[in-house]
Structures are given as C-alpha cells and as structure tokens.
Amino acid sequence: MTSPTPVSDVTVEAPDLAALAATERDLRARLAVTRDPADRARLKDEIVALFRAVESAEREVASLKDAVKALASQWRTGDAAPSGGMARAGQSARVDHLGASTFVEKGWSRIALGDGAAAEQALLKALALAPGDSEAEAMLGWALLLQGRDDEALLRFHHVLLRDPQHALARAHVGFICLRRKSYGEAIEHLSRAIRVDNDAKASLYAHLYLGLVYFDREMFDDAKLFFRKALALGPNLLQAWYELGRAHWFAHEREAARTAWREGAAANTFNPWGKRCAEQLAAVDRGEGPPREV
Numbered sequence: 001m002t003s004p005t006p007v008s009d010v011t012v013e014a015p016d017l018a019a020l021a022a023t024e025r026d027l028r029a030r031l032a033v034t035r036d037p038a039d040r041a042r043l044k045d046e047i048v049a050l051f052r053a054v055e056s057a058e059r060e061v062a063s064l065k066d067a068v069k070a071l072a073s074q075w076r077t078g079d080a081a082p083s084g085g086m087a088r089a090g091q092s093a094r095v096d097h098l099g100a101s102t103f104v105e106k107g108w109s110r111i112a113l114g115d116g117a118a119a120e121q122a123l124l125k126a127l128a129l130a131p132g133d134s135e136a137e138a139m140l141g142w143a144l145l146l147q148g149r150d151d152e153a154l155l156r157f158h159h160v161l162l163r164d165p166q167h168a169l170a171r172a173h174v175g176f177i178c179l180r181r182k183s184y185g186e187a188i189e190h191l192s193r194a195i196r197v198d199n200d201a202k203a204s205l206y207a208h209l210y211l212g213l214v215y216f217d218r219e220m221f222d223d224a225k226l227f228f229r230k231a232l233a234l235g236p237n238l239l240q241a242w243y244e245l246g247r248a249h250w251f252a253h254e255r256e257a258a259r260t261a262w263r264e265g266a267a268a269n270t271f272n273p274w275g276k277r278c279a280e281q282l283a284a285v286d287r288g289e290g291p292p293r294e295v
Contacts, residue, residue, distance in 0.1 A: 023050055051271045100130035107139050114273050116146030134160045138170040150177050168194040168203035176210045179217065187214050205235040212244055221252035239265045239274035246281065247291050259285065
C-alpha cells in the first residue's frame with residue numbers, strides 16, 4: 001500500500017493499483033501452467049482474495065474522489081482554515097462529515113461481504129466523526145443485524161426514525177426485524193412504507209427482497225417469487241434474490257425453475273457469498289438434498 005494521504009481529519013490510504021495488477025499477472029501466469037488440484041485450490045483462494053482487494057480499492061478510490069471534490073468546493077467558497085494552521089473559533093468542534101463518509105463506505109463494503117463485525121467497527125468510527133448521522137447509524141443497525149443482535153439494531157433504527165420518520169433504510173430493516181419475529185403484518189407495513197417513500201435505491205431494493213421473504217415464510221410462494229423478481233429488476237447484482245427465488249420455486253414444486261434460478265445466481269459471480277451459496281445449493285439438489293426451509 002502507498003503512503004496514507006490525509007483528507008480532512010481522517011487518513012485515507014490510496015490503494016496500490018500497480019501491486020494489485022502485478023498480483024493479477026502472477027496469478028494468471030500460474031493458472032496457465034498448473035494442473036495440480038491442490039495448487040488450483042490455492043489459486044482459487046488467492047483469486048478470491050484479490051477480487052475482494054480490488055473491490056475494496058475501488059470503493060476507497062470512489063470515496064477519495066468524493067472527498068477531493070468536497071475539498072475543491074470548500075476552497076472555492078473560501079472555507080479553508082486561516083494560514084498558519086490556526087483554526088477559526090469553534091472549528092475544532094465541527095462535525096467531520098467528509099471523514100465520516102469514508103468509514104460509511106467501508107462499512108457498506110463489509111456489509112456487502114457479510115462481515116457484520118468489521119462493518120460495525122467502521123461505522124462506529126463514522127459516528128465518532130459525525131454523531132447523529134442517520135446514514136451511518138442506520139448502516140450500523142444493519143451491521144448489528146448481521147451479527148444477530150436484533151435488539152441493539154432495533155434501538156439504532158428507532159433513533160434514526162425519531163429524527164427522520166422517512167428514512168427508508170431504517171424503516172426497511174425494522175420491517176426485517178418484524179419478519180424475524182414472525183410479526184408479518186407489521187413487517188409488511190414497514191416494508192411497504194419504505195418502498196412508497198422511494199428516496200433510497202438501496203432501501204427499496206432490500207425492502208422488495210424482505211417482502212419476498214415475508215411471503216415465502218407465509219408459504220405464499222407466487223407472491224414471494226414476484227417480489228424476488230422485482231428485487232432482481234432493481235438490482236441485478238443482488239444475488240441473494242436468485243438464491244431466494246430458487247427456494248420459492250423449489251417449495252412451489254417447480255424444481256427445474258429452482259435449478260435455473262440457482263444456476264443464474266452462481267453464474268453471475270461465484271466470488272460473491274450468495275453466488276457461492278447458489279452454486280452449493282445447485283450441487284446439493286443434484287445429490288438429492290433439498291434446500292433449507294429456514295435461512
């Protein structure tokens with residue numbers, strides 16, 4: 001990694017793209033000559049690790065780009081600190097939203113990988129820089145959900161909704177908690193409201209996925225399939241929807257359609273945790289093992 005570059009009050013590491021490219025070339029050369037199954041298995045692990053490193057670098061570069069844009073805007077408005085490094089009165093207590101956004105992005109990247117604990121640490125840092133930031137706190141609630149800490153997550157979502165009743169991401173995840181607690185009516189109410197608000201694409205995407213899970217849990221498989229397909233239309237990279245669509249087809253006794261859904265999810269990205277799960281489920285049903293009723 002290259003030397004850290006300070007942005008606002010936070011240190012942001014610029015990814016070493018040359019090193020990543022060199023690793024890719026090395027893996028490509030080794031893959032071309034190896035035939036040993038053990039070597040190929042090791043190569044797979046290294047390719048997965050490289051893929052995740054590149055994804056992380058991509059997000060960090062995007063965050064840094066936004067930070068530089070904000071810095072340029074600050075310069076244009078003359079909102080820079082006075083010469084000599086002396087801060088204006090009260091500036092030391094300012095909220096560092098710019099720095100917080102870096103940690104929010106890191107939190108989301110960890111959530112996308114299913115790593116709730118790492119996401120929690122990044123999002124706590126975001127909230128330390130920007131106390132009361134609704135996006136960071138809603139994402140923190142999501143990270144807690146991934147760790148099964150539903151009560152703590154619900155408290156975070158309630159804090160957000162007290163400040164902003166229209167916060168769709170917090171609303172969608174309150175609906176998800178209601179689903180986990182088998183409170184289907186409340187779940188549908190919260191999730192439908194998150195979709196109606198329509199002010200956050202990520203919230204709308206997951207609200208459709210969670211509504212599919214509500215109807216799946218109630219064995220209303222046609223409705224479940226409808227919402228999983230809507231989720232895929234909104235976010236083709238949401239591979240969990242392919243997995244869940246496959247389960248809905250399977251329990252509706254549409255076995256070939258289930259295999260097709262899992263095949264689509266596996267083909268989309270085998271490095272994604274849900275793409276991998278689709279591939280594993282496809283192999284399992286080919287061995288005569290059905291999918292789990294509960295996930």
